[in-house]
Amino acid sequence: xxxxxxxxxxxSLSPGEGATLSCRASESVSSRYLAWYxxxxxxxxxxxxxxxxNRATGIPDRxxxxxxxxxxxxxxxxxxxxxxxxxxxxxxxxxPLHTFGQGTKVEMK
Amino acid sequence: xxxxxxxxxxxxxxxxxxxxxxxVFGGSFSGYYWNWIRQSPEKGxxxxxxxxxxxxxxxxxxxxxxxxxxxxxxxxxxxLKLTSVTAADxxxxxxxxxxxxSSGSCHFWFDPWGQxxxxxxxx
Numbered sequence: 001x002x003x004x005x006x007x008x009x010x011x012s013l014s015p016g017e018g019a020t021l022s023c024r025a026s027e028s029v030s031s032r033y034l035a036w037y038x039x040x041x042x043x044x045x046x047x048x049x050x051x052x053x054n055r056a057t058g059i060p061d062r063x064x065x066x067x068x069x070x071x072x073x074x075x076x077x078x079x080x081x082x083x084x085x086x087x088x089x090x091x092x093x094x095x096p097l098h099t100f101g102q103g104t105k106v107e108m109k
Numbered sequence: 110x111x112x113x114x115x116x117x118x119x120x121x122x123x124x125x126x127x128x129x130x131x132x133v134f135g136g137s138f139s140g141y142y143w144n145w146i147r148q149s150p151e152k153g154x155x156x157x158x159x160x161x162x163x164x165x166x167x168x169x170x171x172x173x174x175x176x177x178x179x180x181x182x183x184x185x186x187x188x189l190k191l192t193s194v195t196a197a198d199x200x201x202x203x204x205x206x207x208x209x210x211s212s213g214s215c216h217f218w219f220d221p222w223g224q225x226x227x228x229x230x231x232x
Binding site for chain 2: 045092103
């Protein structure tokens with residue numbers, strides 16, 4: 001089973017600042033199989049990035065994704081008030097078919 | 110655009126069977142793999158099972174003995190049953206779609222998601 005470890009657990013930032021979120025896999029994975037989601041309280045997760053670096057429909061270009069192998073990064077260039085949320089990475093694999101990281105909370109300082 | 114709406118009982122007693130259904134609206138039912146995912150403070154997001162329109166299934170080994178995912182193509186719905194629930198099964202349950210491969214392009218991510226159903230197991 002591939003384990004996804006996200007860091008940090010919490011980021012305390014101000015609007016306008018940049019955010020860098022990490023997702024580390026327990027073994028090398030294909031970037032094709034790595035996605036990121038945003039979740040706000042009381043809502044379902046929302047797809048942000050797929051294939052590690054492709055923005056989903058309607059996602060603003062202040063969000064970008066990168067990485068390969070075991071290390072993947074979600075970057076938010078300038079935080080807007082609506083970006084304060086919890087972010088999860090997800091991997092499509094073998095068994096179990098899908099795994100998620102434990103999440104990074106981006107909170108307003 | 111495909112949208113999902115889910116429903117089912119939200120309060121169960123230990124040993125009862127959880128039953129949830131997800132309706133698919135506005136798109137191709139056969140063009141997706143349909144999934145159930147749950148979220149709890151203890152375990153975070155946990156994938157439960159997947160089914161396609163033909164009824165082929167894949168389960169998370171940790172839940173396989175208790176979970177059954179099924180599909181009703183006549184109603185564009187799919188369902189989850191989880192037997193012998195305990196307090197550890199208390200979670201928000203989501204249905205989710207993952208687009209099937211088409212023209213050599215495959216999707217490995219969940220989009221769309223249902224709105225979520227809080228299921229509480231308590232005596």
